[in-house]
Amino acid sequence: MNADTTGQHAGPHVVVAGGGIAGLAAAHRLALAGHRVTLLEADDRLGGKLLAGEIAGAPVDLGAESLLARRPEAVALARAVGLGDRLQAPATTTASVWSRGELVPMPKGHVMGVPGDPAAVEGLLSTEGVRRVGGDLELPPTEIGEDIAIGAYVAARMGHEVVDRLVEPLLGGVYAGDAHRISMKAAVPALFEAARVHPTLTAAVHAVQRAGAATPADAAGAATGLGGSVFLGIEGGIGTLPGAVADAVRAAGGEILTGTSVNALVRTGATGWQVVTRHRTFDADAVVLATPAGIAAGLLGGHAPAAAAELDEIDYASMALITLAFRRSDVPALAGSGFLVPPVDGHTIKASTFSGQKWRWVSDGAPDLFVLRTSVGRHGEEAQVHREDSDLVDASLKDLAAATGLSARPVASTVTRWIGGLPQYPVGHLARVARVRAAVAALPRLRLAGAAYDGVGIPACVASAHRAADEIIATSKTTDPGAGHSL
Template sequence: MNADTTAPHVVVAGGGITGLAAAHRLALAGHRVTLLEADGRLGGKLLAGEVAGAPVDLGAESLLARRPEAVALARAVGLGDRLQAPATTTASVWSRGDLVPMPKGHVMGVPGDARAVEGLLSEEGVRRIAADPDLPPTVIGDDVAIGAYVAARMGPEVVDRLVEPLLGGVYAGDAHRISMRAAVPALFEAARAHPTLTDAVRAVQRAGAAVPADAAGAATGLGGSVFAGVEGGVGTLPGAVAGAVRAAGGEIVPNTPVTALRRTGATGWQVVAGDRVLTADAVLLATPAGPAAALLAEHAPAAASGLGAIEYASMALVTLAFRRADVSLPAGSGFLVPPVDGRTIKASTFSSQKWRWVADAAPDLFVLRTSVGRHGEEEQLRREDADLVDASLEDLAAAVGLAARPVATVVTRWAGGLPQYPVGHLARVARVREAVAALPGLRIAGAAYDGVGIPACIASAHRAADEIAGALTGGTPGRADEIIATSETAPPGAGHSS
């Protein structure tokens, strides 16, 4: 399809899943779209690769299926028949040298019943949680660090042994700095409305139980599965979205970083990218906070200042392939590691047990991966590949008795991979958005704002794209909504595949 040369031209800066999702939405709505990516590869933190010839994800490996955005986009670009629920979701916590089954009945590590964490916590830790209903209500202001709040109500042990490896692992951060309002908004609102944290957790659980499996998950055969994978890897999603953007007439230009923005008239923009200068009716910045801050410094200094203050965590993924005959591991999808125990790895995923497509593609191999590094541990990424592999093997031997040597390994470093959401994050984002909104024809989107998960990034992209489309069409972005709704409810396999 050739783009309508008379249609408004939108430049999207950033070719991660956020930028691609925004370009896809705008292109389907009939806008001329040019996506500029600084790197030679699209996809950002989504990366499909291989180890010993076996296809694997070397970045994000699953989609939150309870939110519709990622599953719907995968279906819209032809990956519907490749969506898979995990073969197992049973996980453990490697705590104090023992593998303990992951407790049930919690909200991101915060239990609604002290009995749920028996076996993971000490008797004193369990008693401390059970005492929460007897404590006077805690008054919560505009925001609070989830680690500090939970420790005050239920004791520090549940934070160290469960909240840190779960919620802290999602953000590769410190639960004592993570904003409860930003990271677990449902629990934050419930905690403000209920006298005890136990009551708040149970209220969130009741609300979740009352919501049926989302339509997107049910329509793809995922049922009520919380997570979904993609056969061949979640890392294949960017290529499929890029193919759909091009098919809709959009242009995608890799190896082309945006270096400057210039205002042209009341609403237009010039986008400087290498030796190219593009004239645009609107610009959507889908870059990390730092590059966005640099581009906004002249036009919205308050927004640039807020974005420049956002910190990022770096981490590494160590993917290992073993001869299947040499490996005998516990059942389940893997385990989490409390940072308080001082181990090198923070988690391990047994990929060949978690994903059928991994096992089917390499039946003679067993693939697993470990994660290393969190916010403030950037020195981990400076270690040699061989050192990270050896450290992972040492911890795996101690955790699950793995004595085999891998036949192949891949170390993937994600420098500045995950934005941190400290207390006050949402207020900062609101101030940034207010400053950006004063610039006609410019919007921002990405993991730095409304959530680090893939569905949250896609939702952020759609929000920004719809605001731009609405402004360009006089406040009536209905065509975009209608076209995308049609494409996202197409039969599995329809559309474009990678």
């Protein structure tokens, strides 16, 4: 092996494997702390599921399209890399649920689909369904234990209908999974903890709502003049964030290589690593694996077999986004930012976002067009995602016509597939992550980051990256004579 030793005495060298937002955030954190950083991305572009694009000349996100602003990590990162003045609140946050053939306004006062008041779900649920939600107050406390599937728990307390019509399209849509498998502890931790100490689920929802109301708006968001918006976008697209972070990493002296997959990790000395790619081998004082769980498992198999086995058990869902551009004059009046679709109704799409109505920068970029997108695919629906582009477009148009009356043909369409893009968080996921981290902690100066661990949203990915980087930075304050660096 010919090891790359260029600049090996310039300071602690960290190799980051993976150029999604987690890998980029880790590289940024490490570079600002004075580490020499090399980021390796197997794909020919950076950003992972963040991808800015265009359709018929209109700018649009072809991947993730918003940041949860009440968590500080992603907003703070955007500001740190010069995008603070481009943060933008949605022009509208009103949404609907397409249920039983009608668009029903999204109920207010819920926590990820779990209502705090039966009256809030009138119009969405049947009379019996509304009564069943209220019946939670009459039930004895439920023993939750260490974890529980949120769908099973809510169904037991409030009935299956509220799960089918609200929790499933909302929370299940976020994870592209099944609410009856999704861990309540991992996906809605505040509600999980509240439910363990309150006698009813309704009381737990109210407790979470009170805590949320007492929490000040994210300081970074408030500083932009956007106040306490729950979600924020970026003018030009969330997909512009990876490029801005990459530019900041390079400005801090970091090296970024695309089209470079990591094939193996080799221990060197007591604490060092060699990171092996097809054409080069990099000597590293520390490594961050910000890759999907299966890839991390393959790299760790010879070093932490228990962690690798656990990582191999993490399942992923695939999804497709169908982006459509219409002549604005052909589109009927549509309300709000879009709608969710309960899987129980048997439609193809699981949601639609009216991008040109939700984000001012989309409509400003092409005022004569109306851009929207639909999403298809949940865990176990691989065949759906792999249908021909034309089939997915036609299926989307059929559902859109039924839901909204939109009968026009689009002037342009594009399908973006995210194969194996969303890790699943079943019951016991956090316990698995804890076991993985405990096993990996026995390895010197190697950490994990990404969507597979602490949440699938952008802020959670950034937080996991910062955790990994900070732990490596902390170890860099000791001296390792074997590596030839002051660490």
